[in-house]
Amino acid sequence: MNFRIFVIFSMMLSITFISSLSTATFFELQEIQTQGIIDSEFFVIDGKSYIAIANHKESDSVAINSTIFFWDGTIFKKLQDIPTFGAYDIQTFKINNDFYLAIANNYNDNKTYSINSKIYKWNGTNFIEFQSIPTVGAASFAFFEIEDEKFIAIANRYSGNSNNIDSIIYKWNGNSFVTFQSIPTKGATDIEHVKINNDVFLAIANEYDDSSRNIYSKIYKWNGHIFTEHQSIKTYSARDWESFVINDEIFLAVANFGEDSSFTTDSKIYKWNGNIFEEYQSIQTSGANDWDSFYIEGRIYIAVANYMEKSTDYNYNIDSKIYQWDGESFIEYQAIETNGGFDFKFFSISNDSYVLVGNYRSASDSFLYKWNKECNYNDKDGDGVIDILDFDSNTPLDSAVYADGRRAENLYNEIDTLNNAMSQMYTKEQVQNKIQAILDCCDTDKNGKISLEEIINGLEILSGMKY
Secondary structure, eight states, X not given: OOHHHHHHHHHXXXXXXXXXXXXXXXXXXXXXXXXXXXXXXXXXXXXXEEEEEEEOOBTTBOEEEEEEEEEOSSSEEXXXXXXXXXXXXXXXXXXXXXXXXXXXXXXXXXOOOEEEEEEEEEOSSSEEEEEEEEEESEEEEEEEEETTEEEEEEEEOOOSSOSEEXXXXXXXXXXXXXXXXXEEEESEEEEEEEEETTEEEEEEEEOOOSSOSEEEEEEEEEOSSSEEEEEEEEXXXXXXXXXXXXXXXXXXXXXXXXXXXXXXXXXXXXXXXXXXXXXXXXXEEEXXXXXXXXXXXXXXXXXXXXXXXXXXXXXXXXXXEXXXXXXXXXXXXXXXXXXXXXXXXXXXXXXXXXXXXXXXXXXXXXXXXXXXXXXXXXXXXXXXXXXXXXXXXXXXXXXOBOTTSOBOXXXXXXXXXXXXXXXXXXXXXXXXXXXXXXXXXXXXXXXXXXXXXXXXXXXXXXXXXXX
16 A cells, blocks of 8 residues: 555544543452442352442342452352441451451441441351441441551541531450540541551541531541551542552542532542652542452552442432553553442452442443453553554653654644645545455455454554564
């Protein structure tokens, strides 16, 4: 084919197919039955992999089972059902050689919020009840250790009358957990344990103070005896804190569910400056419920579960997002369709990476996605040119680029020049014939559409790389 046509065709591909080339490297592997999923937890016992699902509600009842699944080498299969009441969080932890699972029960079918949450102990084949802990609209468990002492912090969200209630820290006495400290909270939805050097912090997400969602969440610091308030951060119906490390720097991400007037708002990422957390980046979210951070192949990602947006009506069928660190900030990497997204959980089994995406409002199920590590369609710099075809994999964000990934400083002037040249070289009918030739070359399955693989195949043929 005439080289000039190949250049024009290549430019057309880089413009027309830019969204397709922005790569999606998690693919759907398994549909998992859930019922109003709120949280999930991956864990390993004796080399075997499991995932626990906190099911919150089915139809009008919150008296439903939460479920433990085991990995059979290919997919997850049900192992055990555990009766729960509006389960809101599920956590696993280990003390000495014993494995435990804690479930936060939020309320029962009588709308009673002062109920027991439960801790279960692994008996070798399944979990059996170990301890009941009185809670008030419990929303989150956080297990942590300070030196040789072990603690569990429970976020109490709502009493039935007020969100302004205490959350409680419990301490392990060698046999069970006993009350250690009360902390005043306002609709607490999450507690995140953060260790920085020798200092221990608890970040508490406050959602609602009985009058406003635009309130302060708190960070507490261990003073050697108890936790004391260290920092207040303005949040907007905060639902989750997630801590992570990049190059020895400590970050905290907060999921802001929404302001008093809108669910579409900015969730924030904060960076530790040696004394406090300072705002580092804003990411627009829609009813954000959960952050999860993870590393794959040396790169760090964060994922947010978006629950809903509202214009005239509520819309729950929206994308949740995965973002990739580009060296300075997080940029959007992949969108995943969700129906009331509530939970992201990343984990690895053997050498494979997975993410469970929890759909709260789905009629039945949530979905397990697997990382396609053999995929060659990655786009490191997000310029719309996949890495295997990109001659410059570090072009600045939002740059105009040629089809080979090189930055085009005067792209639009060059397009005008090419258009003028084409108008002198070819008639309209000739151009249409050339376009049809391109379609005939690339649309190998004759479905009237050109897929990403067909684009790459066509480029290789046109450039002489394949015959």
